Amino acid sequence: MSEPRTQPSGLTKWVVTLPPTIFLLAFFLVPALIVVLAGFRETGEFGGLAPLPQLSLDAYRFLGGDVIYLEIFARSFLVAALTTLICIVLAYPLAWLIARSPKQRRDFLVLLVILPFASNFLVRIYAWIMLLGPVNLLYTPFAVIVGMVYAHLPFMVLPLYTNLEKHDPALLEAAQDLGANAWTRFWRVTFPLSLPGIFSGSALVFIPVLGMFAVPELLGGTGDILIGNLIKEQFLENRDWPLGSALSIMLTICVLLLAGLTAWGSKRGLHGTEAVT
Amino acid sequence: MKKAQFWLWTASLATYAFLYIPLAVVVLFSFNDSVLNAEWVGFTTRWYVKLLHDDDMLHAAANSLLIALVSSSVSTVLGAMAGLAMHRYRPRWLPFLVLTPVAMPEILLGVSLLLFFRQVLDLSLGLFSILAAHITFSIGFVAVIVRARLAGMDESIFEAARDLGATPWATFHRVTLPLIMPALVAGFLMAFTLSIDDFVITFFVAGVGVNTLPLQIYSMIKVAVTPEVNAVSTLLMALTLTLILVASRFAPDVLKGRS
DSSP states (O other): OOOOOOSSSSHHHHHHHHHHHHHHHHIIHHHHHHHHHHHOOOOOBTTTOTTTTOOOSSHHHHHHOOOOHHHHHHHHHHHHHHHHHHHHHHHHHHHHHHHSSSHHHHHHHHHHHHGGSSSOOHHHHHHHHHTTTTTOOOTTTHHHHHHHHHHHHHHHHHHHHHHTTTTTTHHHHHHTTTOOOHHHHHIIIIIIHHHHHHHHHHHHHHHHHHOHHHHHHHSSOOOGGGGGHHHIIIIIISBBHHHHHHHHHHHHHHHHHHHHHHHHHHSSSSSSOOOOO | OOOHHHHHHHHHHHHHHHHHHHHHHHHTTTSSSSSSSSOOBOOOOHHHHHHTTHHHHHHHHHHHHHHHHHHHHHHHHHHHHHHHHHHHHHOOOHHHHHHHHHHHHHHHHHHHHHHHIISSSSOSSSHHHHHHHHHHHHHHHHHHHHHHHHTTTTTTHHHHHHHHTOOOHHHHIIHHHHHHHHHHHHHHHHHHHHHHOHHHHHHHHHHTTTOOHHHHHHHHHHHHOOHHHHHHHHHHOOHHHHHHHHHHSSSSTTHHHHO
């Protein structure tokens, strides 16, 4: 694992670096910047965007002026928080069990967590349409939460497992020798040490849930729409691109704040453990 | 302690059941001899036969395979370059460019590419926009796998090749390429799987003309629950499962590195 030394040829460097850089500038960075600009434009006569010289804050004013948008943002955060919490509760015992299993069995148990994800995302939602339909739970907030948890659970199990696996068993023995019961040992030793894992897992669950539109659309009722549905509606149905862009920017800002928050939270943990992903 | 063990196992088994039962039901009912997905009637393969005669479905499957093949080939090349560059030259901007499309919510990449193609390039959406989108989000996965492979290698091999007079191209062709081959195969399979499975981003950049397998499934399940969906789901599951397991043989960390 020695550090790469200086390269003899400067040409090779550019031959290797430029193609992916140019491609990603063109198809990732430039489109992202266009969304930022589009948020300050006006809607064209036939939808889309109006010709360039006009810049306006209309899209954002519209956002601030209508309580429904605030409501949908609040609901999205609530759904994301609830999904994250349920994922933590379901993932913890599983991650703990895998981390405490004999070494040769661990990889297999981890594989078992990931394999369902070899199925298509829509198939996983479809499975719940099949299961919840006959018991009249389809098109409810409950169905949305179940679908969200189902779609994101491994993202919580994996970082949590990598964290728990690194804990030194001697710490728990020491706590036991000092007279701590199982309950105290968990809450005073294991849980605080696992916080970085919980933080990384929460970021991997919370952030995608915020932008999800397929789960509410296929499993939820008309009242269950989230930010993702709102954005999709502006781009594909209403053709109000400035508003759609403004909403996307708001979502991006939320995502960046959350990512920053989790990075800060993980660093504060006692172990500098990092998530696999 | 015994009691704690018991609850740990119970909770974990329940979670495994939660993960597997829904998919097992989908597979099971693809063999059910009834139009309604309500109760088990008898074994049949007629839904699979019906799939083979469904022109829309076959067309969508052909599109998906073509897109997956082209996009994973291109993203393997670009991703390998990015992985090499990140390992050797460590340009500051590259990890940001390569990894952000993977980390951000898919819908954001979808709408930004929609705006870009329609508003800036003024192109109609279709195969080209889907390919560009799939390559954009696959590069990161390939790059990470290739970089991980390079990080585990002894740099002196490359120095030895140079000391013996090999040109940069010869060093790449005769030394680097064979060494990173397993990572390239794994990255290619990974990109292929991601492409053939992608729904959200494709949904925004597909336009009206081109249908893919996930888009076809989406329009079907929006309307009704039919055994045909179960059958196509089962086939797709079998395909991606195989690809991922093969990929994991070439790069054992692939399964752990999925984000």
